[in-house]
Amino acid sequence: MNNNDTFCSVLESRRTVRSFQDKGIEQDKIERIIECGLRAPTHNHLREWHFVFLKDIELRKQILEESGAFSRTPDKKFLNEALSKIDDQYQKELYSYSVPLQERILLSAPEVLLVCFKMEKKLSECASLFDLNNFASAWLVVENILLAMTAEGLYGVTMVPFKTERLKEIVGIPGNIEVATFIPFGYPEKEPTITQIKKEPKDVIHIDKW
Secondary structure (H helix, E strand, O other), X not given: OOHHHHHHHHHHHOOEOOOEOOOOOOHHHHHHHHHHHHOOOOOOOOOOEEEEEOXXXXXXXXXXXXXXXXXXXXXXXXXXXXXXXXXXXXXXXXXXXXXXXXXXXXXXXXXXXXXXXXXXXXXXXXXXXXXXXXXXXXXXXXXXXXXXHHHOOOEEOOEOOOOOHHHHHHHOOOOOEEEEEEEEEEOEOOOOOOOOOOOOHHHHOOOOOO
């Protein structure tokens, strides 16, 4: 198998996982994953990224209880109201499975990673796409991390926080640093099969004009 086949195999194997084995993750694998993240393209060449691992379960509980970063386990009425606003059947299937799991995922995952990045302006003050270059670069890091995890037999899920002000206070993150996403990850448990939407290149490529 050549390098191209290996890379494509990793791409094909990557998937979102929300249930994990009760098994620790080797430190050398974690370091390789972060090293791959640091190889992502960056618009200013400074690689102003930081990574926080939330290992303390009590700290994770505090974040859930105080930060407002995520909704707690929703009651049935709340979930039904949220699902009623979704038209796409595949998306509705995904949300009905995943939303009730958010709290459990954060508390049960062997590792929870915060991917952080430096912002020149607050996100609320960004007036153009150019102002979001740091934010965009952070998500290139996230993609590298997810693919590196796959290559190591690890899987996870990205969980973007609703808000981060109190979260940053709890974790001690400086004011000019923002949180792109949480990534709970570990060795996967078997999960229900969620229907995937497949698209072909010919259906999304446009030449010269839309």
